[in-house]
Amino acid sequence: MRRLGDLEAEIMDRLWKWDRPATVREVVDDINKDRELAYTTVMTVANILYQKGWLLRTKQGRAWLYTPVRSREAYSAALMEDALGASEDRSAALAHFVEGMTDDEVAALRKALRDAGRRGDSRGPG
Amino acid sequence: MSEALPVLGYAAVLGVLAPRLVLRSAWPHRAPRLAVAVWHALAAAFTLSVALAAYHLATPTEHLHASFVGFLHSCGLGLDRGVDLGLGSGQPDPGTAGRLAGALPAAVVGAVALSIGGHALRAWRVRARHRAVLDMVGRRSAALGAVVVAHGTPVAYCLPGRRARVVVSEGTLELLSPAQVDAVLEHERAHVAGRHHLPQAAADGFAAVFRALPLARHVRRQTALLLEMAADDRALRRHPGGVLATAMYEMAACRAPGGAFAVGGGTVPVRLRRVLGPRRPAHPVLRGAVAAVALAVPLVPLLVACPPAPV
Numbered sequence: 001m002r003r004l005g006d007l008e009a010e011i012m013d014r015l016w017k018w019d020r021p022a023t024v025r026e027v028v029d030d031i032n033k034d035r036e037l038a039y040t041t042v043m044t045v046a047n048i049l050y051q052k053g054w055l056l057r058t059k060q061g062r063a064w065l066y067t068p069v070r071s072r073e074a075y076s077a078a079l080m081e082d083a084l085g086a087s088e089d090r091s092a093a094l095a096h097f098v099e100g101m102t103d104d105e106v107a108a109l110r111k112a113l114r115d116a117g118r119r120g121d122s123r124g125p126g
Numbered sequence: 127m128s129e130a131l132p133v134l135g136y137a138a139v140l141g142v143l144a145p146r147l148v149l150r151s152a153w154p155h156r157a158p159r160l161a162v163a164v165w166h167a168l169a170a171a172f173t174l175s176v177a178l179a180a181y182h183l184a185t186p187t188e189h190l191h192a193s194f195v196g197f198l199h200s201c202g203l204g205l206d207r208g209v210d211l212g213l214g215s216g217q218p219d220p221g222t223a224g225r226l227a228g229a230l231p232a233a234v235v236g237a238v239a240l241s242i243g244g245h246a247l248r249a250w251r252v253r254a255r256h257r258a259v260l261d262m263v264g265r266r267s268a269a270l271g272a273v274v275v276a277h278g279t280p281v282a283y284c285l286p287g288r289r290a291r292v293v294v295s296e297g298t299l300e301l302l303s304p305a306q307v308d309a310v311l312e313h314e315r316a317h318v319a320g321r322h323h324l325p326q327a328a329a330d331g332f333a334a335v336f337r338a339l340p341l342a343r344h345v346r347r348q349t350a351l352l353l354e355m356a357a358d359d360r361a362l363r364r365h366p367g368g369v370l371a372t373a374m375y376e377m378a379a380c381r382a383p384g385g386a387f388a389v390g391g392g393t394v395p396v397r398l399r400r401v402l403g404p405r406r407p408a409h410p411v412l413r414g415a416v417a418a419v420a421l422a423v424p425l426v427p428l429l430v431a432c433p434p435a436p437v
């Protein structure tokens with residue numbers, strides 16, 4: 001299961017990098033530069049990616065030409081939008097380092113930091 | 127009925143007065159994980175009290191008319207009608223009362239349990255969906271022990287649970303120094319290692335059932351804040367407060383302009399001041415006392431409602 005996901009990412013990675021439609025054969029040949037992988041395995045996973053809605057495909061002769069539905073940047077942007085979503089449910093699901101703040105709060109923090117810097121990092125009111 | 131009143135009174139104390147007491151204390155911010163346990167003990171004790179009160183209101187006593195079932199009966203809402211229509215007695219069927227006495231408290235506890243389970247499940251689904259995309263577009267960095275997403279906005283978060291992920295955007299790596307990045311990642315790893323999503327799901331689930339209750343509102347917000355503080359403490363083991371505080375400030379300030387995600391009233395201001403301030407962990411004796419109270423609080427309603435039989 002885990003390996004399948006890794007292979008999915010590997011295939012998407014190549015198609016995004018090449019930025020053009022490609023056949024399963026091209027992908028297999030490129031992966032085989034590093035390690036042995038059966039053509040049918042890659043074909044199966046490419047088909048899964050098509051069914052999951054990650055890839056589009058058009059017939060060229062007897063082979064399928066695969067293209068990513070959206071660019072990597074578009075997915076990354078959507079992912080960050082999802083991560084930054086202000087919904088409270090969302091913030092419970094993804095534990096954020098900081099949440100969004102108002103300009104007034106930011107100004108107050110800047111002052112607190114400046115005061116702490118003046119006081120010195122180690123000293124403080126007991 | 128007579129047993130129901132003290133239990134209801136205890137529930138009112140827990141639901142309204144106890145939160146004020148805890149909020150006014152200084153120790154929770156010095157022992158955040160203990161404080162999370164105290165808030166959850168209050169929530170558990172409240173649930174138990176309401177369940178026990180429901181039990182006593184539905185239980186037939188000598189003064190049947192004063193009990194909940196007797197009350198329903200006198201209002202013509204006899205739940206026993208279907209069972210003993212032919213009898214036409216003035217007394218509710220004890221069998222029905224017994225069933226109600228069992229069903230009501232079970233319904234209270236069940237509602238809270240279902241709500242917590244529902245929140246945990248919903249959060250799990252959100253994370254699974256997010257992780258599926260993340261694993262495809264993110265770049266795993268062995269050096270950082272995190273997944274890096276190619277995006278300019280400074281973001282850092284984690285997907286807790288099994289198959290956990292700590293995530294940073296390239297914007298974060300550009301904005302912060304290596305030490306700051308490490309402090310942020312350490313904070314996120316603390317969330318994962320501490321399984322902080324579980325107490326948060328419990329708090330959210332409890333809050334959803336008793337929406338209007340002050341305790342519910344506070345349990346939810348305080349759990350979130352205190353878990354952030356616990357994660358800050360973990361990061362502070364390896365990094366000075368100044369590093370963590372400036373990282374917080376930089377990331378928050380970067381996102382504030384435009385205000386697209388500015389919610390205000392968040393946890394950062396109080397966390398930042400705490401991180402910058404002197405480190406004063408709560409005294410062991412105080413911790414012990416608080417822990418004892420946290421353990422005792424849920425036991426009290428049981429003792430009040432079910433006193434040992436007189437000898």
